[in-house]
Amino acid sequence: MKNNLTYDYIIIGSGAGLIVADAALEKGKRVAIIEQDRFGGTCLNYGCIPSKMLTYPADIIQQAKHARKIGVNFSRPSVDLHNIMGRIKELQSKSKIMAESYAKLPGCEVLIGQAKIIAANQVKVFAGDKERILHGHNIIIATGAKPNIPAFPGNELALHYRSFFEHLPNKPYPRLVILGAGTISCEFAHFFSTLNTKVTIVGRSGTILKSEDGDVQTAIIQCMRVAGVSFLLTHRFDKIEQSENEKVVHLTNTTSNESIKIPCDEVIISAGVKSTAPELLDPAVGVELDRNNYIVTDKNMATSIPGIYAIGDINGHHMFRHTANQEAKILVDYLFEQKQSIINYQAVPHAVFTTPQIAGVGQTEEQVKKSGIPYKRGMLHYRDVAYGWAMGYGDDDDGGFVKVLTDQNNRILGAHAIGYQAAALIQPFVYLMNTGDGSLTPLLSSQPIHPSINELAAWAAESLILIGGKN
Structure with missing residues (x-):
C-alpha cells in the first residue's frame, strides 16, 4: 500500500463526518474517509434508523389496540418478524453502496480499517495485516462512541x-x-x-x-x-x-x-456508551481529553491541537445524531465559509420512541427547582384538547401531556411531552429556544390549527402558573 499521501482533509468516521466530506469535495479538496466498520456510521447501521424499524411496527400494534376505544376493531395483529428484520438488513446493505459511491467521487478515497492518529497531521490506517500512513492538513474525528459493557462475569x-x-x-x-x-x-x-x-x-x-x-x-x-x-x-x-x-x-x-x-x-x-478516543489517539499527539476520555473542543469544534477537529459523540456534548449533524455544519461554516456559527447546547432536543412517545428539551422541573429561581409551569393533557377527544382520551386515559417551564419573563427553560407524536409537539419550543431570547411570546401570539394536536403545545403555554414567586 502507498504511504505518504497527503490529503486536505482526513475524515475518520462516516456518519456525520460525511457532511464535512461533502463540503470539502464540493470545494475541490482532496479527501480521505476512514471507516473501521460499516459505512454510514452507527445511526444507519445500528442506531437511530434500524431501531425505529422495530419501534414503529410496535407503535402500529399499540394503536390498533387503542382503536377499539374509538369504534374501530381489528382482528388480532400479527407480526412478520422475518419481514421486519429483512427491512433492517436491506437498510444495512446500503452501507456498501454508499462506500462505493464515495470511492468513485473525484478527489475522494475511502479506506476501510482502524485509524490511529500518530501525529498532528498523520493517521495510520490498519487494514487486516497491512498498514498505511496518511498525511493530512486537517483531521476530522467523527468516530462516535461505543457500547459501555460493565465488567462482570459472563x-x-x-x-x-x-x-x-x-x-x-x-x-x-x-x-x-x-x-x-x-x-x-x-x-x-x-x-x-x-x-x-x-x-x-x-x-x-x-x-x-x-x-x-x-x-x-x-x-x-x-x-x-x-x-x-x-x-x-x-x-x-x-x-x-x-x-x-x-x-x-x-x-x-x-x-x-x-x-x-x-x-x-x-x-x-x-x-450507555463510552469514548473511543483512547484507542484512536496516540497520547504523544497531545489532544486534550476530559475526565471521561471525550475530546475537548471549542465553539468551532477545534481540539487543543491545531488542524484536528472533533464532532459528534466523541466530544461528549450530546449523544444524538442531530447534534452531530449540527456540529458538522458549524465546522463546515468555519472551515469553508469563514463564518462563525453557534450551537446552543442548552436547547438540544431528544426523543424516546416508545408508546407513548417521549420528547424533551432544556431543563426538567427537578433541575429548575434545584436552581432555586421562581418559575412558571404550564401543563396540558391530551384529553384537554378537541383532537384528544377525537382520539379517545378522557377521564380513564389522559393520553399524556405537554409541560412547559419558563422564567418569570416567559423565557423557556424547558419543555417535555409524553404521548402521541411527542417529538413533533416539542419542536416549536426547540425553535423558540434557538432564536432570539428564547421567549415563549411568539407561540402565545400564534394561532394553532383547530382542532389539531398542535393546540396542546399552544394551550400548555397559555396555562402558565408562577411557582415559587409572586404573580
Whole structure:
C-alpha cells in the first residue's frame, strides 16, 4: 500500500463526518474517509434508523389496540418478524453502496480499517495485516462512541445494541432481560413486549430514563407496566450464566442486599456508551481529553491541537445524531465559509420512541427547582384538547401531556411531552429556544390549527402558573 499521501482533509468516521466530506469535495479538496466498520456510521447501521424499524411496527400494534376505544376493531395483529428484520438488513446493505459511491467521487478515497492518529497531521490506517500512513492538513474525528459493557462475569454472553443489529433474531425471545434503564433499553422493551416477550428491565438508579422530567418518568413506567414490562430498578448486575437451555442473570438488590436469579432466553446490555478516543489517539499527539476520555473542543469544534477537529459523540456534548449533524455544519461554516456559527447546547432536543412517545428539551422541573429561581409551569393533557377527544382520551386515559417551564419573563427553560407524536409537539419550543431570547411570546401570539394536536403545545403555554414567586 502507498504511504505518504497527503490529503486536505482526513475524515475518520462516516456518519456525520460525511457532511464535512461533502463540503470539502464540493470545494475541490482532496479527501480521505476512514471507516473501521460499516459505512454510514452507527445511526444507519445500528442506531437511530434500524431501531425505529422495530419501534414503529410496535407503535402500529399499540394503536390498533387503542382503536377499539374509538369504534374501530381489528382482528388480532400479527407480526412478520422475518419481514421486519429483512427491512433492517436491506437498510444495512446500503452501507456498501454508499462506500462505493464515495470511492468513485473525484478527489475522494475511502479506506476501510482502524485509524490511529500518530501525529498532528498523520493517521495510520490498519487494514487486516497491512498498514498505511496518511498525511493530512486537517483531521476530522467523527468516530462516535461505543457500547459501555460493565465488567462482570459472563458479560460476553449478552448482546448489546451493536451486536443485536449484527445478529438479528429470527423469532421473538420468550423471555428477555435488559441490563440498563435508558433510552435504548426502553425502545427494545417497547418492541419485544409488543411481541408478547416477557421483558424485565434492570437498573440501579431507582427509576428509568433518569434524565427525563419526573412526571414523564412516572407516566412511562405506568404505561410500560400495563404493556407487560417488569422493572427491577435498585439492582446490581453480578453475573450471567449459561445453562443448557437458558441464560440466568444474577442480581443483588442494593437496598436489601438480597440476591435473585432471573432465567431468560436472551440478555441485552444497554448501559450507555463510552469514548473511543483512547484507542484512536496516540497520547504523544497531545489532544486534550476530559475526565471521561471525550475530546475537548471549542465553539468551532477545534481540539487543543491545531488542524484536528472533533464532532459528534466523541466530544461528549450530546449523544444524538442531530447534534452531530449540527456540529458538522458549524465546522463546515468555519472551515469553508469563514463564518462563525453557534450551537446552543442548552436547547438540544431528544426523543424516546416508545408508546407513548417521549420528547424533551432544556431543563426538567427537578433541575429548575434545584436552581432555586421562581418559575412558571404550564401543563396540558391530551384529553384537554378537541383532537384528544377525537382520539379517545378522557377521564380513564389522559393520553399524556405537554409541560412547559419558563422564567418569570416567559423565557423557556424547558419543555417535555409524553404521548402521541411527542417529538413533533416539542419542536416549536426547540425553535423558540434557538432564536432570539428564547421567549415563549411568539407561540402565545400564534394561532394553532383547530382542532389539531398542535393546540396542546399552544394551550400548555397559555396555562402558565408562577411557582415559587409572586404573580
